[in-house]
Amino acid sequence: MSILTIRLPDTKHERLKAFARTRGVSVNKLVEELTTVALVQADTENRYRLRKARGNPAVGLRLLDKLDGKAAAC
Numbered sequence: 001m002s003i004l005t006i007r008l009p010d011t012k013h014e015r016l017k018a019f020a021r022t023r024g025v026s027v028n029k030l031v032e033e034l035t036t037v038a039l040v041q042a043d044t045e046n047r048y049r050l051r052k053a054r055g056n057p058a059v060g061l062r063l064l065d066k067l068d069g070k071a072a073a074c
Contacts, residue, residue, distance in 0.1 A: 040070055 008016070020030040044067040048060035 037070070041067060 016027055020027045044063050048063050051060035
């Protein structure tokens, strides 16, 4: 496992802490969850672009529907 240090304005840090509390998780876990969502979105967009380049937009649109479902679950 890696350690990542980030710099945030104090106000943003306080908002993240409050958001984590409302979800019942640590700030670390919240950031881990948010990065997972961002990576899934990027992967899905890349797959969509590849499918689109191959001339099959229907498959790409199905992938975007899956992304919407995963984002709603978070």
